[in-house]
Amino acid sequence: MRMFPECYLPNCTLIFWNSTMNTMELTGLPIPLSQDAFESAAQFAAEQASPGKGKRVYLNTLAVCAVRTYLNWLELNTNLAEGDCWQPGLRAVLDVADLVLPGVGRLECRPVLPGATTMTIPLEVAQDRLGYVAVQFHEQLDAVDLLGFVRGVPLAEDDAPAEPMSVPLNDLLPLDSLLDVLHPGLAIVNLREWLMGQFRHPEWRSPEALITSHRTMRSGSRNTTGGSFSVPPDIDAQINSVSRAKAIEFQSLDKQVVLVVQVISITTEDNTLNVRLRLYPDSSSDQLPRNLQITVLDERGEIIVDSRPKSGSGWTEVELCDCLPGDRFSVRIALGDDSRTEEFCI
Amino acid sequence: MCDDTQIQALLDEIRSSDTTPLLRRKALSRLLLCIQRSPKLRRSRHPDYGHALSLTLERVCRAIDEFSPRSASISTDLMNWVNGYLDGRIRDLRNPDTKIKELHRPDREERQIKQEFGGVVLLDQSIGEDGNPTSLGDLTPDPRQDMTLLESWIQALQQAQKQRIGRDIHRYMAADPDAILQGCHPGQFSECHCQALIQRLHLSEPPETRRAIAQDFGIPEQTLYSHWRNKCLPLLQIIALRFDTQVIEFLQSAEAQALGNCHPPEQIPCNCLDVAKRLLLSEPPESMGAIARDLKIKESALAKHWHSECLPRLKKHRL
Numbered sequence: 001m002r003m004f005p006e007c008y009l010p011n012c013t014l015i016f017w018n019s020t021m022n023t024m025e026l027t028g029l030p031i032p033l034s035q036d037a038f039e040s041a042a043q044f045a046a047e048q049a050s051p052g053k054g055k056r057v058y059l060n061t062l063a064v065c066a067v068r069t070y071l072n073w074l075e076l077n078t079n080l081a082e083g084d085c086w087q088p089g090l091r092a093v094l095d096v097a098d099l100v101l102p103g104v105g106r107l108e109c110r111p112v113l114p115g116a117t118t119m120t121i122p123l124e125v126a127q128d129r130l131g132y133v134a135v136q137f138h139e140q141l142d143a144v145d146l147l148g149f150v151r152g153v154p155l156a157e158d159d160a161p162a163e164p165m166s167v168p169l170n171d172l173l174p175l176d177s178l179l180d181v182l183h184p185g186l187a188i189v190n191l192r193e194w195l196m197g198q199f200r201h202p203e204w205r206s207p208e209a210l211i212t213s214h215r216t217m218r219s220g221s222r223n224t225t226g227g228s229f230s231v232p233p234d235i236d237a238q239i240n241s242v243s244r245a246k247a248i249e250f251q252s253l254d255k256q257v258v259l260v261v262q263v264i265s266i267t268t269e270d271n272t273l274n275v276r277l278r279l280y281p282d283s284s285s286d287q288l289p290r291n292l293q294i295t296v297l298d299e300r301g302e303i304i305v306d307s308r309p310k311s312g313s314g315w316t317e318v319e320l321c322d323c324l325p326g327d328r329f330s331v332r333i334a335l336g337d338d339s340r341t342e343e344f345c346i
Numbered sequence: 347m348c349d350d351t352q353i354q355a356l357l358d359e360i361r362s363s364d365t366t367p368l369l370r371r372k373a374l375s376r377l378l379l380c381i382q383r384s385p386k387l388r389r390s391r392h393p394d395y396g397h398a399l400s401l402t403l404e405r406v407c408r409a410i411d412e413f414s415p416r417s418a419s420i421s422t423d424l425m426n427w428v429n430g431y432l433d434g435r436i437r438d439l440r441n442p443d444t445k446i447k448e449l450h451r452p453d454r455e456e457r458q459i460k461q462e463f464g465g466v467v468l469l470d471q472s473i474g475e476d477g478n479p480t481s482l483g484d485l486t487p488d489p490r491q492d493m494t495l496l497e498s499w500i501q502a503l504q505q506a507q508k509q510r511i512g513r514d515i516h517r518y519m520a521a522d523p524d525a526i527l528q529g530c531h532p533g534q535f536s537e538c539h540c541q542a543l544i545q546r547l548h549l550s551e552p553p554e555t556r557r558a559i560a561q562d563f564g565i566p567e568q569t570l571y572s573h574w575r576n577k578c579l580p581l582l583q584i585i586a587l588r589f590d591t592q593v594i595e596f597l598q599s600a601e602a603q604a605l606g607n608c609h610p611p612e613q614i615p616c617n618c619l620d621v622a623k624r625l626l627l628s629e630p631p632e633s634m635g636a637i638a639r640d641l642k643i644k645e646s647a648l649a650k651h652w653h654s655e656c657l658p659r660l661k662k663h664r665l
Contacts, residue, residue: 024348024352024376024379024380026372026375026376026379028379029375029378029379029382030382031400032395032396032397032399032400033396034394034396034397034400035393035394035396035397036397038456042456042500042503045500045503045504046500046503046504046506046507046510047504047507047510047511047512048500048504048510048512048513049510049512049513049515049516049517050512050516050551051497051498051500051501051504052497052551053512054497054500054501054503054504054512055494055496055497055500058496058500069400070375072404073374073378073400073403073404073406073407074371074374074375074407075407075408076371082661082662084661087586087587087590087593087661088511088589088590088592089511089515089583089585089586089587089588089589089590089593090583090586090587090590092511092512092515092516092586092589093515093548093582093583093585093586094582094583094586123575124579140460140461141459141460141461142395142396142460143396162556162557162567162571163555163556163557175375176372179368179371179372179375180368183366183367183368183371202369
């Protein structure tokens with residue numbers, strides 16, 4: 001996909017849409033550790049060649065048991081015994097903490113020590129994973145917190161990492177993202193489906209439900225936003241556009257911001273889509289809050305485009321052009337240290 | 347802590363007939379977060395309180411549709427409902443007639459490790475003569491001084507084991523008696539063999555970086571990375587499996603015959619049973635390359651078949 005710099009639209013008035021699902025960030029979920037888990041961890045650690053390796057195996061085992069407990073609560077089937085970390089030989093030579101979900105794939109459950117600021121992904125687990133769950137131990141070794149998730153990405157031979165990867169905990173996606181991965185097909189917001197009138201995610205609403213002024217938010221045709229999606233005059237193209245909106249709430253803010261996503265299909269020979277992402281203040285204000293930032297990240301969590309509205313801005317926008325089928329990206333809306341993340345695919 | 351409005355919204359989401367399994371699980375997860383953040387949640391110092399709480403939260407997810415608020419405060423009613431079940435599980439822990447008492451009971455040292463985990467890991471404290479952690483400034487020439495409390499405890503567990511697969515594998519890799527690790531190297535870089543890489547990446551603490559090793563051997567980084575990933579790591583796994591008694595016993599059992607049906611089209615000799623036996627039971631060990639040459643198949647094709655078809659079946663069947 002190709003990125004365009006931010007541009008600005010006229011203000012429009014919005015109404016609130018309150019959603020608990022949206023406001024409560026699903027991070028730091030405590031999981032108690034059971035004696036069964038401690039017994040397995042101690043048994044596996046005792047088999048190792050050195051105390052240091054034993055400690056790694058001990059913490060890996062507890063991390064896997066914790067994620068399994070969470071998935072078991074949610075009635076998601078797992079099979080510990082299929083994991084490499086449950087094979088005596090393999091866990092002795094690999095730094096591995098995998099959990100198999102039969103028929104779905106393999107998760108990696110990475111232990112994070114108290115006070116650590118990053119999650120480490122060893123080379124041997126850099127591939128063949130649905131993703132990586134950060135499992136942070138409490139100061140007292142009686143429970144862990146499931147901090148968040150990073151998706152696994154199929155890597156080409158040349159792209160495979162040469163050294164262990166370190167993921168800042170601030171960059172983790174909420175656990176919603178983990179659940180999305182475990183429900184393929186339902187998971188990520190598929191923007192192409194919007195163009196076909198399919199809206200699977202009720203939290204994404206018609207802009208008419210949120211926006212009192214229809215002047216700038218008309219669906220179904222290209223509106224006059226003055227954006228960058230111009231059609232070359234020599235192309236006989238049909239333009240189709242759909243917009244949906246979602247209110248984003250921050251605990252530190254007594255107002256909301258609203259993310260409006262406009263999907264624009266310019267039917268030409270290729271099958272690309274353009275996506276316009278706009279942030280507006282709520283109806284109680286005509287300016288976006290300070291310290292707001294919108295960041296678009298690719299599948300690997302690398303920043304594609306990153307924008308902060310100028311002081312006093314009534315709205316801000318980033319655009320992704322020429323998105324291809326299969327492209328995936330996430331949008332992080334941050335207010336200071338607090339952030340919300342939405343994920344999309346084309 | 348969640349207020350009544352938030353909890354009501356979550357319950358509405360969970361109980362909605364329109365909700366998808368995904369949205370229901372997201373809402374349940376948030377409800378679990380609310381419950382565990384509530385100061386009203388019953389706590390206990392019992393060493394297996396975590397087990398009781400886990401059973402309770404599992405029950406919350408299974409039986410949430412049975413919860414019906416009776417007072418004006420849905421959050422209070424929810425916590426009363428949760429604590430009612432949790433109280434029962436905590437009573438089970440204390441009841442000598444239940445099977446819970448059969449569970450492992452942590453000893454004093456294990457309890458201390460759990461209580462002081464954060465401190466000992468972060469500060470790398472070691473055990474003093476009185477059994478208490480000492481500060482970094484108080485360290486003596488005790489050989490355990492570089493170890494955390496947790497590592498010291500694990501070391502004691504390891505010393506109590508007669509046989510340790512981890513130690514056996516490491517000794518084998520360090521000695522390389524069959525020269526299969528030293529014999530695996532990229533082209534003319536004969537010193538950059540798998541044993542040297544395993545020594546520097548797996549057996550040294552802390553492990554060296556691949557970049558530093560590549561510079562040391564004067565080998566292009568990409569060549570080293572590919573060699574490690576495509577040759578040494580698979581070899582490491584095969585060695586590990588050769589030490590796994592359950593795998594070996596399975597391969598020698600009648601049950602393993604089913605692996606014989608799994609082979610690439612038109613290539614019956616490449617079936618998983620025969621390949622597994624040659625890789626894991628042969629003495630001296632046969633290499634993937636030698637087997638591939640014998641079967642007149644490309645080594646990369648055989649390796650792919652082994653990893654994508656044979657290894658997953660082997661792991662699943664032997665369990």
